Amino acid sequence: MSSYIGKHAELYDLFYSSKDYQKEALFIHQCIQKAGIQSAEILELACGTGNHALQLEKLGYSLLSTDYSADMLKVAQSKNTGKNIRFQWMDITDFNLGSKKYKVIVCLFDSIGYVQSNENIIKVFSSVAAHLEEGGIFIFEFWNGGAFMRNYEASRVRKWNRGEEEIVRLSETEIDYVHQLGKVNYTISTFDKGKEISVLQEQQINRFFFIQEMKNLLNSGGLTPLQFTNGYEEDFNIDFNSWHTVGVAKKTRK
Ligand SMILES: C[S@@+](CC[C@H](N)C(=O)[O-])C[C@H]1O[C@@H](n2cnc3c(N)ncnc32)[C@H](O)[C@@H]1O
The missing domain is CATH 3.40.50.150 (Vaccinia Virus protein VP39)
Incomplete structure (x- = not known):
């Protein structure tokens, strides 16, 4: 899943x-x-x-x-x-x-x-x-595939604000060329007034x-x-x- x-x-x-x-x-x-x-x-x-x-x-x-x-x-x-x-x-x-x-x-x-x-x-x-x-x-x-293989970023950080919270998402991507899959490992951290209050890690695999x-x-x-x-x-x-x-x-x- x-x-x-x-x-x-x-x-x-x-x-x-x-x-x-x-x-x-x-x-x-x-x-x-x-x-x-x-x-x-x-x-x-x-x-x-x-x-x-x-x-x-x-x-x-x-x-x-x-x-x-x-x-x-x-x-x-x-x-x-x-x-x-x-x-x-x-x-x-x-x-x-x-x-x-x-x-x-x-x-x-x-x-x-x-x-x-x-x-x-x-x-x-x-x-x-x-x-x-x-x-x-x-x-x-x-x-x-053409765009993915040529332009993917191995590591990318994005940030969002939600009320007092800051959400930081680190995406780390690897390619499985044989199966044509992009494997993206996400680390999603939530900060409240600068203090980390939760971290979520998950992997998504898409072809x-x-x-x-x-x-x-x-x-x-x-x-x-x-x-x-x-x-x-x-x-x-x-x-x-x-x-x-x-x-x-x-x-x-x-
Ligand atoms: C990138 S999101 C796209 C959601 C929505 N179509 C959109 O445009 O915002 C991918 C969605 O695919 C669903 N998904 C992945 N594999 C699935 C499957 N085998 N059957 C049903 N839903 C699936 C996920 O749960 C997720 O909601």
Whole structure:
């Protein structure tokens, strides 16, 4: 299991407070419109604390948003004031929602990489294909291998303030080239008026992918790639500076 539990779930929104979820949701909305889909209930895989769901709800969508971290779901649920999002526990490597099908399925912020192995990724994609309506789309985001290998920082420190507290996060990253994994060891220290009051250590392991490889994985899972962009923009120039690649795929016709 990745480690979005306990204190990390509690601090997640602070760590990503500058991430533009509103802009990202708008890009997703544009992809949905471009596919000719009018209104849709969205199935969200690995929703975390629900930030995309909340923005997509504002754009008129209803969502079933799922994650396997009960602590992330708890934070998401605490922000859910409307009636159009249902948060539910689900492991993306093993999901079956019966005969229910969706016009749109999303898996964002590199979450697909946490399942790591080819076998697991194909399992996720096969379940996505099984739950996509004909003409429906899958929108997903992943770490781009070129950018990761060229630009990753072996050690990085970031700081945030929360009331009287200062949170300091040290990230130490190693690459496993053979399995295409970035192993990030976090040390998260909380200081109150300069005195350290807690330390949390955890490791997150995420996979990076290359575009041609991702096309093969999608095909193996019964999905056909439609486009890859440099993040949440209509920018098709993916290169070694494109950390986050957003892909759109549809179900392969039999
Ligand atoms: C980087 S966070 C992204 C959360 C959210 N999509 C966002 O954009 O803020 C990765 C999320 O993937 C979830 N996750 C990792 N592996 C999972 C799995 N096998 N099944 C369900 N969720 C998973 C984690 O619990 C975490 O919430």
